[in-house]
Amino acid sequence: MSTAVATTSPAARGSGRALPPVLGRLLSASFWLALRVPLQAIFALWTTRLIVGAIGPGMSGAYKFAWGFGFFQMLFEFGISSALQRQISDSWTRDDRDGVNRAVACGLNFYAAMALVQVAALLAVIYGALPYSQFAVGSAAVTARALGEGLLGDPLHGLGAVASSLREYDFIAKLLWLQILTAPCYGLSVVVASVLQAARRYDFIPRLEVAITILRFLILLGGVVAGIDFYWIVIGQIAVQVGLSLVPGLWVMVRELGQPLRFRGARLEDYKALGHISFYMALIQISVVLGDKIDTTILGFMHPNPGQATAIYDVVSKPFLQLRQTGWMLAYMVMPAVASLAAARDLRGLERVKYDGTRLHVAVLLPVGLLAWIYAAPFLSLWMGARLGQDAGNYAGLMRLFLTAALPLVLSVPVQMAIGINRIKVIALAAIGGALINLPISCYLTARIGVAGVIWGTVLTTFFSNLVLPGLYVFRVLELDPRTTLTRTLGAPLAGGLALVAATWLLGYALPIAESAADLRARTAPLLLHLTIGTAAYAAGYLAAPYGRRDLAEMLGKLRRS
Numbered sequence: 001m002s003t004a005v006a007t008t009s010p011a012a013r014g015s016g017r018a019l020p021p022v023l024g025r026l027l028s029a030s031f032w033l034a035l036r037v038p039l040q041a042i043f044a045l046w047t048t049r050l051i052v053g054a055i056g057p058g059m060s061g062a063y064k065f066a067w068g069f070g071f072f073q074m075l076f077e078f079g080i081s082s083a084l085q086r087q088i089s090d091s092w093t094r095d096d097r098d099g100v101n102r103a104v105a106c107g108l109n110f111y112a113a114m115a116l117v118q119v120a121a122l123l124a125v126i127y128g129a130l131p132y133s134q135f136a137v138g139s140a141a142v143t144a145r146a147l148g149e150g151l152l153g154d155p156l157h158g159l160g161a162v163a164s165s166l167r168e169y170d171f172i173a174k175l176l177w178l179q180i181l182t183a184p185c186y187g188l189s190v191v192v193a194s195v196l197q198a199a200r201r202y203d204f205i206p207r208l209e210v211a212i213t214i215l216r217f218l219i220l221l222g223g224v225v226a227g228i229d230f231y232w233i234v235i236g237q238i239a240v241q242v243g244l245s246l247v248p249g250l251w252v253m254v255r256e257l258g259q260p261l262r263f264r265g266a267r268l269e270d271y272k273a274l275g276h277i278s279f280y281m282a283l284i285q286i287s288v289v290l291g292d293k294i295d296t297t298i299l300g301f302m303h304p305n306p307g308q309a310t311a312i313y314d315v316v317s318k319p320f321l322q323l324r325q326t327g328w329m330l331a332y333m334v335m336p337a338v339a340s341l342a343a344a345r346d347l348r349g350l351e352r353v354k355y356d357g358t359r360l361h362v363a364v365l366l367p368v369g370l371l372a373w374i375y376a377a378p379f380l381s382l383w384m385g386a387r388l389g390q391d392a393g394n395y396a397g398l399m400r401l402f403l404t405a406a407l408p409l410v411l412s413v414p415v416q417m418a419i420g421i422n423r424i425k426v427i428a429l430a431a432i433g434g435a436l437i438n439l440p441i442s443c444y445l446t447a448r449i450g451v452a453g454v455i456w457g458t459v460l461t462t463f464f465s466n467l468v469l470p471g472l473y474v475f476r477v478l479e480l481d482p483r484t485t486l487t488r489t490l491g492a493p494l495a496g497g498l499a500l501v502a503a504t505w506l507l508g509y510a511l512p513i514a515e516s517a518a519d520l521r522a523r524t525a526p527l528l529l530h531l532t533i534g535t536a537a538y539a540a541g542y543l544a545a546p547y548g549r550r551d552l553a554e555m556l557g558k559l560r561r562s
Contacts, residue, residue: 032206036213037326037364043217044322045383048315052387054224061310062135062168063230066175068296071289072121073186076114079281080107081190082419083274085197086339092198093343100198100259104191105266106274111187112263118183126176134306135169168307174231178238185242192249195259200340202333204252208244215240280428281419287428287435287465295442295454302446308389313451315384316398319372320406327365327409331416338420350417354478355488358413359547362493365409367500367538371531373403374504378513378527398455405459408466414474426473434465492548499541504534 052060084107091099130136196204216237223233253259295317296310303309334353341349372379377396384392415427442457449456474480513526542548 032203032210036206036210037329039210040213041322041326041368043213044318047217047220048318049384049387050220050224051230052311052315052384055230057311057388058164058168058307059171059230060314061307062171063175064310064314065133065135065296065300065306066172066179068293068300069122069125069176069179071293071297072118072179073183074285074293075289076117076121077186077190077282077285078114079279079283079285080110080274081194082281082335084190085194085335086420086422087274088194088198089339090343092195093340100195101262102266102270103274104195104259105262105264106270107187107191107194108261108263109266110271111190112184115184115187119180122176122180122183126173130169130172130176133300134303135165135172135300171231175234178234182238182242185246189245189249191261192246192253195253195257196249197333198340199257201252202337205245205249208248212241212244215244280424283428283432284424287431290432290435290439294439295458298442298446298454299451302443303450309451312388312395312398313454315380315388315392316395316451316455317402319376319379319399320402323365323369323372323403323406324409326368327361327406327412330361330364331412334413334416335420338417342421354414354417354480355484356547358410359489359492360551361413362410362490363496363542363548363551365406366493366497367535369403369406370497370500370538371504371534373400374501374534375513375527375530376400376403378523382523382527398452401452401459402455405462408462408470411467411471411474414478414480415470418474418477421477423473423477427470430465430469430473434461437461437465488547492542492545492551495545495548496538496540496542499544500534500538503537504530507533 048060051063055063084103087103087106088100091103193205196202219236219240220233223230223236250261254261295313299309299313300306334357338350338353341353376399377393380396380399381391381393386392388395418424418427438457438461441460442454445453445456447453475482475485507530511526511529513523513530543552
């Protein structure tokens with residue numbers, strides 16, 4: 001994306017707050033996000049392998065079950081973060097210092113109140129709901145496991161099942177208490193990030209997130225190798241994340257930007273101004289919670305073997321969740337940037353984000369999704385081996401099923417643009433409608449077919465509620481031209497995708513990857529060869545398209561100038 005467009009608003013000219021070009025800073029931030037993407041993907045996959053190997057599938061499932069209640073953070077956020085980003089960006093661009101102060105006060109007061117609500121909800125889980133889960137010692141699942149071991153003539157194994165359940169239950173409770181203690185940190189980080197983005201310091205937080213990603217993994221790896229209790233490893237990871245995500249940002253916000261943290265000054269009108277967009281963002285966030293964030297909770301309360309089931313779910317969902325998180329991460333700065341461009345009436349910048357930004361976003365995600373879908377079985381075998389009790393490649397069908405739910409990521413940039421110009425109602429209503437249907441479907445199917453049930457619940461509703469309906473809406477409100485979208489936005493990625501599929505299909509006949517091998521490492525070289533050729537074919541197909549070649553020329557030009 002070119003950085004030649006000046007985007008200083010009329011209101012900001014001559015003021016004390018000189019704003020750098022939006023697209024230039026956005027590109028810098030995108031670099032750090034792009035650097036974080038492969039690191040996070042590699043570390044996330046390695047993390048799952050380390051955790052399952054260190055504490056076993058049962059405790060790993062308990063860990064994911066407890067951390068799954070992080071959806072409370074999203075649920076009680078009520079979409080205020082997006083509304084706050086938009087409001088602060090708009091006020092900052094117009095050099096409305098008083099408006100920024102009031103918006104900051106609104107955010108701090110709201111998140112302080114919601115932290116108390118989150119604490120109350122987590123306490124209710126610990127003392128009200130957890131005793132009735134399948135992790136509880138008196139549950140039908142634990143009783144069946146203990147009786148099964150006893151009936152097999154080994155009472156000690158029956159007692160071992162009870163002891164294992166007690167450890168899992170205690171571990172879950174301690175992890176929930178950690179979430180209680182850190183509940184206020186999220187809201188404060190949102191306020192700080194909103195101010196930094198409004199000041200167009202788009203690259204500041206992504207730099208820190210790269211450091212956090214690396215340090216969290218090093219703490220895990222070092223702790224597992226040293227044999228440290230896993231609970232203390234988790235505490236170390238949380239300490240690093242809280243410290244780096246808050247302290248440097250607060251310093252820049254207060255000392256360099258001169259924006260204090262104030263709880264006073266907000267008026268009722270200010271809260272009402274945030275209400276419209278935050279209400280609909282809340283619906284979107286609730287839809288995400290009901291769509292898949294609550295899946296581990298469903299498994300914990302409905303599956304007869306919740307630890308094992310949650311561990312399997314964690315493995316087969318990881319590629320999809322990483323792909324979706326990457327898509328969201330690459331697009332999350334679009335909304336405040338579009339709000340700033342709209343306030344400055346920079347129509348050329350908006351058009352470039354609309355068509356070129358979407359193309360670059362799809363270009364990054366498409367080859368990863370295709371390769372993950374094609375090589376699910378050998379990937380799972382190499383990644384997890386038999387740590388789940390059998391060859392993880394046997395769960396390739398579940399992984400492929402989950403990956404189909406990533407199709408709506410093609411709309412990530414247009415949807416964020418629509419939100420940035422306050423066109424969110426239809427997107428939110430479609431999302432919450434699909435999620436409300438998804439929840440009973442997931443519960444019903446989980447009771448019937450187990451882990452596959454929660455996945456089918458997500459896939460069955462995602463296509464319409466997150467792809468078809470929002471797609472039709474954003475095409476209308478953003479005035480997307482179908483021909484331009486096909487040639488300028490989708491042409492290069494589709495050409496690359498077709499080349500990738502053709503190359504891997506032919507390579508599968510010429511050099512198939514062994515279905516089984518005594519040494520799983522024997523599959524590594526063929527799989528890496530397939531992935532390399534598939535990626536090269538995608539790049540060749542992408543560059544065969546005119547806009548693909550233009551992207552390469554712009555990238556090389558920026559490298560020469562730097």
